[in-house]
Amino acid sequence: MMWRALSADWLKIRGKGIWFLVFLGPIGLVAMQGLNFGLRYDYLRQQYSADLWGGLLDNVSGFVPTALFLGGTLVCSLIANVEHQMSSWKQLLALPISRTSVFMAKLMLCLLLVAVSCLLLSVGIVVLGLILGFKADLIPYVDVVRIGFMSYIAALPVIALQLWLSLANRNQTLPVALGITLSLTSFFSMFLSEWVPLTWPYLAWDSSNRLLFSGAGLLLGMLVFLPGAVHFARKDVD
Structure with a gap:
């Protein structure tokens, strides 16, 4: 049932600008670093001469x-808004499919779209490094994949919370405002306690216990998902 709902949701997002957002995040990050290295090329090559790829990463x-929190927020909001704007919740939930399956399908769609964005980021970093003249035989493939996906797993609690709020509220002001606030706060995550989930995406990259913070994100994400699914299953819809 969930896969049928997921297939239907996949079709619904066509022409909604969501794919543009999925591509915009990683391309924007890569372009920003391209500009950074382009303007300070000689200085940065000298600074990171021992490990150019590591410096870029x-x-x-x-x-x-920040990109994960903001991107996840906007993706969740846009997916939820497809149903809110069309006022199609009653028709959707009247179908012979459980509400939990509907919620899970939308969660899977959000996670897949953000995962695609993370994959594009990894590919974009490799392309940028090669354009900058970094040696292809020194590409740290494990780190290139890890920079997006380890942080992505650690960010799951925020993504799950954003989907819950986006589906529960017809007015998207609250979830979007919260997402923007969390995104801006994440700039200062290195000054926060490691017990604060906002720090986990950064610590999943830059700490000695990377797997611990990614695992904590996965576990907390599942714990946030459960009450979200229960609330959605019991909530009256317009």
Whole structure:
């Protein structure tokens, strides 16, 4: 049932600008670092002469949590808004499919879209490095994949919360405002306690316990998902 709902949701997002957003985030981050290295090329090559690829990844990593929180917020809001704007919740939930399956389908769609964005970021970093003249045989493939996906897993609690709020509220002001606030706050995550989930995407990249913070994000994300699914299953819809 969930897969049928997911297939229907996949068709609904066509022409809604969501794919533009999925591409915009990683392309924007890569372009920003392209400009950064382009303007300070000689200085940065000298600074990171021991590990050029590592220097590029470190420069990107500080913006990844913000991009994940903001991108996840907007993707969740746009997906929920497809049903809110069309006032199609009653028709959708009248179908022979459980509300939990509907919620899970939309969660899976959000996670898939954000995962595509993370994959594009990894590919974009490799392309940018090659354009900058970094050696292809020194590409740190594990780190290139890790910079997006480890942080992505650690950001799951925020994505799950944003989907819950977006589906529960016809007016998207609250979830979008919260998402923007969390995104801006993540710039200062290195000054917060490691117990604060906002720090986990950054610590999943830049800490000695990377797997711990990614695992914590996965676990808390599942814990946030459960009450969200229960609330959606019991909530009256317009």
